[in-house]
Amino acid sequence: MQDLSLLSSSIVYENPWLRVREDRFVRPGGAEGLYGVVEKDDFAVIAAVADGRVQLVEQFRYPVQGRYWELPQGVAKSANGDLLETARIELREETGFVAEDIVDAGPLFLAYGMTTQAYRVFVATGLTQVGTALEAEEEGLISRSFSIAEVERMIIAGEIRDSVTVAAFGLLRLKGLI
Template sequence: MSLPGEHEFDTVASRDVYSGAIVALRVDRVVMPGGREADREVVEHHGAVAVVVLDDADRLVLIRQYRHPLGRRLWELPAGLLDEPGEDPLDAARRELREETGLAAERWSVLVDIALSPGFTDESVRVFLASGLREVDRPDAHDEEADLEIARVAVDEAVAMALRGEIVNATAVSGILALAAARARGDGLRPPDAAWVDQPETFARRKHTRADSEPT
């Protein structure tokens, strides 16, 4: 028997349960320490990017958007899915910043990477820090984004909103507090093209494989 931390959790079988527009569910049969096999449900999801947007007055650009599963509007960071296989995360972040806020940024860094709930899903988000802002044309918005509000909030106030429970979106809380921590420690941030070990790609490949196989 291997020592703790040395076991290889091999997948010996896998079956698809559901594949929809935003998620897929599969069940993997995984070898546990000691040789027992157990089922593990895995929700496949697109990777995503989000942007902590900092203006020259040391304010964050936040958005307030309706989220149907919770039935209310949440304060969030500009963000979007990586739903094209091989899409560069920085390019996606630039696109989402423009589409949701009508802004572009000159300076970019990686602020933090987040595995949102690794007990059952491969969903992961890369959060960038962007500054050196300028206004650009914003495309017409649709669906929930047509109702999107934009606000500029001082960094200290955004931290306080997270601690008061007024900002609950996991990516927003992580990004805001990571910015505060990086400032307090004086740590340098990673470059925008830094390696992203946990970037999810399985669901995007699944969707495009399915689309390619459908009759035209």
């Protein structure tokens, strides 16, 4: 750790999807500190775009006990953690589309004040419908396309509340990719 002297680090909780690490350290001024860090695998976020429309998915999110619209996203399922391949897999599973072209728009951190998890934002074009392949955790997932203007309206109105979707959409708009 930069500017900190690590005293100890231990895993205080672990399941197949995440680990919580507790680090004790000494600050440069000598004061001791404690930090809890959530370790999770990185993931891909995909904006599937065709004819000025973006594909969103709506699904139940257990922690907030609600259904919300968001860009398709998912954790790398392959052993090598290739997020481009993950983007292709998630796009197919959640929306039923395969893409002729997928562009990597760049990386973002989820919430670097509490987790190591990062994600890469992708834009998928040249879409062909082949049918969804939902996993058990995605039961009830709905996929639908929205105009870019409608997505912007939904973000402004607070209908899209997923910070990953808002950040990815903003990045893509700023880069002129959508």
